[in-house]
Each structure stands twice: as C-alpha cells, then as structure tokens.
Amino acid sequence: MGPPMNRPSGGDAVPDFPQTMGHPRPLWMLFMTEFWERFAFYGMRWALTLYIVAEFYAGSGEGEAPAARVYGAYLALVYAAAIIGGYIADRVIGYQRSILLGAVVMSAGLFMIAYPDQTVFHIGLATVIAGNGLFKPNISTMVGKLYSPTDERRDSGFTLFYMGINAGALIAPLLTGWLAAKVFGTDAMPDYKVVFIASGIGMLISLAWFWFGRRQLGIVGRPLEGAENKGRVLWVLLFVLASVPVYYFLLAIDAAMLQWILTAMFLILCGMIVVEGFREGKVARDRSIAMLIIFVFNVLFWCFFEQAGSSFNFLADKIVNRDFGGWIFPVGWFQSVNSLAIITFAPILAWLWLRMGKRNPSIPRKFGIGLIFNGLAFLLLMFALSSLVNAAGLIPFWTLFMVYVIQSIGELCLSPIGLSMTTKLAPSKLVGFAMGGWFLSTGIGNNLSGIFASHVSGDTGMTVASAQAGYTQGFWILLIGGVILFLIAPLIQRLMHGVK
Known part of the structure; x- marks a missing residue:
C-alpha cells in the first residue's frame, strides 16, 4: 500500500509524502537516481569522438569528421527517442517501469561500446539511445508528480533536481578522464574503454538506487488502471530491442x-x-x-x-x-x-x-x-x-x-x-x-x-x-x-x- 491520498484543489491526486528538508522524501531518491544516470551519460560523452578516431582510424585526423558526424547523430537520436519513451510511459507501462527498463537497456549499451569492434560499438550506441529514450523524459516527469500544480515548492524542487543533473555532469568527466589518462592509460594514450565501463557501472548504480527506492513513490508513476499486466513490459522490451536496428541504421546513414x-x-x-x-x-x-x-x-x-x-x-x-x-x-x-x-x-x-x-x-x-x-x-x-x-x-x-x-x-x-x-x-x-x-x-x-x-x-x-x-x-x-x-x-x- 502507498501513502494515503489527498486531492488538492484544481490538481491531480498527490500522495501525502513524508517530508525531508522541506520537500517530499522521494525527491531525494529521484535526485540520486538522476545523478548516477547523468554520471553515466556525461562520463562517456566526452570520450566518444576521441575514441572513434583512436580505435577505428588509428589516430588519424581523417577520422575526426566521421567521428563528429556520429556524435551529432547520436545526440539527435537521444532526443528523438525521448518522444517515444514519453508516450510509452504515458499510455503503456507507466513511469516507474519505463525508468527501470530504460536503465537496464542503457547499462547494456554502455558496456557494449567498450568492446573494440566498430559494429558492436554502433550497436551499443543504438542500445544506449533506445534506453535513454525510456529513462530521461520520464524521471523528470516523476519530479513534477510529487507536487500539486499549486504547490509553491514545485519550482524549488525542480531546481534541486537540476542541481543533481549538474552535479553528476560535473563529477563524471573528472573521474572518467582521470581513470583514462592517469590510472589505466597515459596522457598520450588514454584508455577510453575504461570510460565506458565506468559509465556502465554508474548506470547500474542508478538502476539499483531507483529499484530499492521506488517504494517511496507509492502509486505515483505506476501503470494506469487496467494496464498493470506485467506482460506489457515484455512487449515494450521487445519493441525497444526491435528499435535498436533502426537507430543503428540512422547512425550509419549519411x-x-x-x-x-x-x-x-x-x-x-x-x-x-x-x-x-x-x-x-x-x-x-x-x-x-x-x-x-x-x-x-x-x-x-x-x-x-x-x-x-x-x-x-x-x-x-x-x-x-x-x-x-x-x-x-x-x-x-x-x-x-x-x-x-x-x-x-x-x-x-x-x-x-x-x-x-x-x-x-x-x-x-x-x-x-x-x-x-x-x-x-x-x-x-x-x-x-x-x-x-x-x-x-x-x-x-x-x-x-x-x-x-x-x-x-x-x-x-x-x-x-x-x-x-x-x-x-x-x-x-x-x-x-x-x-x-x-x-x-x-x-x-x-x-x-x-x-x-x-x-x-x-x-x-x-x-x-x-x-x-x-x-x-x-x-x-x-x-x-x-x-x-x-x-x-x-x-x-x-x-x-x-x-x-
């Protein structure tokens, strides 16, 4: 059973959450979930183009232009996938299940791109895109569902959440850059694969954080009434896996x-x-x-x-x-x-x-x-x-x-x-x-x-x-x-x- 419901005037039903530091307690769980997801995303983002040139073009400058185009296409498709992920959460399996499934798929993709093969690398990138589409738009939506539309703390809550995003994005390149250039590699020859492995571990931490903390949310983000059937999750997983070749194709085209x-x-x-x-x-x-x-x-x-x-x-x-x-x-x-x-x-x-x-x-x-x-x-x-x-x-x-x-x-x-x-x-x-x-x-x-x-x-x-x-x-x-x-x-x- 989730916390009791109260129905603020003019808004959706919002659980009467316990408070921590003046905000609904689940905010801090979502803060850390997003922190580790952003750690994973930004931890690997800086290394993508450099890795492509070093690994698949033997460090030649000729690899810079194609690496830049792959990078741009990757980011573009991450945003495009968010549209599909938002619809799936809204209409099919709910926000909690979308976030969990997205985290699993993203983790798999991040570990795949560490494998030094160009085809596997691109499949891994396509897998990260598919998982990010389920995760990214929906965790932000969950923050909004912790507050009634008239709650004056709403903007403050989003500001705190935004700080979680930036804290993860701040720390990730520092740690993964240090691991690549100072611990497992050298300044002249950084070990970019360890960057992707570290990012994959960060995504697993995000998954675990949300898995164990989601009980705090009660009914918020659960599937709509009549859509609780867990078989839907399997169908969405099959859809997401089927979308990976599509993203792979879009990454590969001009x-x-x-x-x-x-x-x-x-x-x-x-x-x-x-x-x-x-x-x-x-x-x-x-x-x-x-x-x-x-x-x-x-x-x-x-x-x-x-x-x-x-x-x-x-x-x-x-x-x-x-x-x-x-x-x-x-x-x-x-x-x-x-x-x-x-x-x-x-x-x-x-x-x-x-x-x-x-x-x-x-x-x-x-x-x-x-x-x-x-x-x-x-x-x-x-x-x-x-x-x-x-x-x-x-x-x-x-x-x-x-x-x-x-x-x-x-x-x-x-x-x-x-x-x-x-x-x-x-x-x-x-x-x-x-x-x-x-x-x-x-x-x-x-x-x-x-x-x-x-x-x-x-x-x-x-x-x-x-x-x-x-x-x-x-x-x-x-x-x-x-x-x-x-x-x-x-x-x-x-x-x-x-x-x-």
Whole structure:
C-alpha cells in the first residue's frame, strides 16, 4: 500500500509524502537516481569522438569528421527517442517501469561500446539511445508528480533536481578522464574503454538506487488502471530491442540524410501544431506561431553549443596548451566546466531577472541573449586562433576554459525557459506533442553540430587554420541570428498574447 491520498484543489491526486528538508522524501531518491544516470551519460560523452578516431582510424585526423558526424547523430537520436519513451510511459507501462527498463537497456549499451569492434560499438550506441529514450523524459516527469500544480515548492524542487543533473555532469568527466589518462592509460594514450565501463557501472548504480527506492513513490508513476499486466513490459522490451536496428541504421546513414529525415519530422509536427492552433482560435494560432519561431532559433543555438563534445574536444587535444609544468590537464576535464559554470551562475542570473522586475527581458529577448553569448564564445576562439598561438602552435588554456563559461551563461538564458515556454504557448490539446517538438528542435541542432564539426576538421583533421575559419563562420551565424531575434522580439511578444 502507498501513502494515503489527498486531492488538492484544481490538481491531480498527490500522495501525502513524508517530508525531508522541506520537500517530499522521494525527491531525494529521484535526485540520486538522476545523478548516477547523468554520471553515466556525461562520463562517456566526452570520450566518444576521441575514441572513434583512436580505435577505428588509428589516430588519424581523417577520422575526426566521421567521428563528429556520429556524435551529432547520436545526440539527435537521444532526443528523438525521448518522444517515444514519453508516450510509452504515458499510455503503456507507466513511469516507474519505463525508468527501470530504460536503465537496464542503457547499462547494456554502455558496456557494449567498450568492446573494440566498430559494429558492436554502433550497436551499443543504438542500445544506449533506445534506453535513454525510456529513462530521461520520464524521471523528470516523476519530479513534477510529487507536487500539486499549486504547490509553491514545485519550482524549488525542480531546481534541486537540476542541481543533481549538474552535479553528476560535473563529477563524471573528472573521474572518467582521470581513470583514462592517469590510472589505466597515459596522457598520450588514454584508455577510453575504461570510460565506458565506468559509465556502465554508474548506470547500474542508478538502476539499483531507483529499484530499492521506488517504494517511496507509492502509486505515483505506476501503470494506469487496467494496464498493470506485467506482460506489457515484455512487449515494450521487445519493441525497444526491435528499435535498436533502426537507430543503428540512422547512425550509419549519411548525416545529411538524417538531417532531411529529422527536418521532415519537424515540419510535419509544426504543420499539425499550426492547424490545431487555427482550430482553437486567434490567440492559440498566434501563440503557436511564436513558439515555432523560437524553436527555429533553438536549433541554431544547439548546433554551435554542442561543439563541446566534438570539435572542441579535438581543439583541446591538438591545439590547446594543457601542460602545467609537466602535469597535463586531461581533455575530458573541460567537459566539467559547463556544469561548474551552471552551478555558479544559475543563482546569480535568477537573482538578476528578479531584480530587474518589469525590465526583465522577454522570452524571445532572453533567447537572443543566449545566442549572442554563444557567439561571444566563438569570438574568443577567433581571437585566440589568430593572435595567441605560440611557437608550438598552441593557444592558451584559459581561452577554451572561458569559452565553456561564456557558452554556459548563454545556456542559462535559453534552456531553463524552453520547456516552460512550450507548455504555455502550445495549443491546449497538443502540449505533449509540442514538448516533443522542443526536444526534436534540440535534436536537429545536435545533428547539425556534428555536420558543422566535420567541416571544422576537414578531410585531414583539425588545424589552427581550419579551426579559425570554422569558428569565424560560427561567430557570424550566431551573431546575425541573435540580432535578428532581438529585432523581431516585439513581434513575437505580441504573438504570445501576454505570456511571460
């Protein structure tokens, strides 16, 4: 039996949970479950492109472009799979079972990619995608189900959960980077396989944490009435296993072809949202159009932000001076700078928006600021690659470090408000579908990030000249995009009909 139910006015039934530190006790269980899942995800993410080049292209620069395209496609498909996983949890087996099944599948995939065979590696990546689709969207939904819609602690609870995400993302690259370069390998020849094994172990810890802690949730996240049959879990598992070859195929095809597929999906989704907006009236129509305009700029942001795991890795490995008097700063550790910056600057920006009061920038202007900060990071790289290259052909360590910091400030202006904005602007009958559109727009940006990174590396691998040319192009695209969004922000704001 779960805890007794109380029914807050105007909301869904929410159990009367015991409280720990002012929040429902299951929040802390979900916090640690997500911590270890993010440890697994970010622990392996930094090593993917470097491993592909080292293992399957014998370290040749010719492997950088295909590695970047695989990385972009992988991230894009992770977001696309989240749409399917959310539907399965909603309609078929419930959230608790989706999370458990997703964790099992992800763990298997992470251990598979440690096997030094290119086919097994790609099957492993496809398996991680399939498992992540069941896990990632549903654990966030579970947090929301711990609070009634009118509970004032709701935003605070999500903030704490977000800190769990960033804590896992902060620690994972530090530990796995140290294991790869200092314990099992060397700075010159890191042992990337141990990174994937460590990530697999992290995912197993996440699975165990949720398995033993899920009793705290009571009825929250259990299957809908009439759908308790455990045979459904077997059918979903068979469906997930059948989806692995599909993801494998999408990883293997040309990134440009995948881009066409994702774009077609996005256009169909946009069309359905606009049609529903017209049905619901002028206000719903205008808000739908405003939301879709912002989705397009969201694609642009993530295309360049996600250089973090692809071209910035090659930059760090080949062109950044990481030598501190004989001690070499591991490449993977750069990936922790984003989380460190998020944890540092999130409360500062939250205070700043509050302090600005009525002068607080509108949603489209905040998106514009995010794009411009992303562009400023590329401007710093342009300067470093043109004016700060030393005799050994290396740029100073601090430049790439600050690139991650500047990008993180841009992310804070854009990412936290995206999901909230979508729920407010979408037609009432298609809110979940529109949320899928938000994730899909992010996924399209991620696939484009791999295509862009492959251009930066070229056919023979990244050089100072190729990096400078590519990042200069990135700066101008982001700057122009940010300025355009700033200029049309008043129009978008009018289309939003008072949504803040």
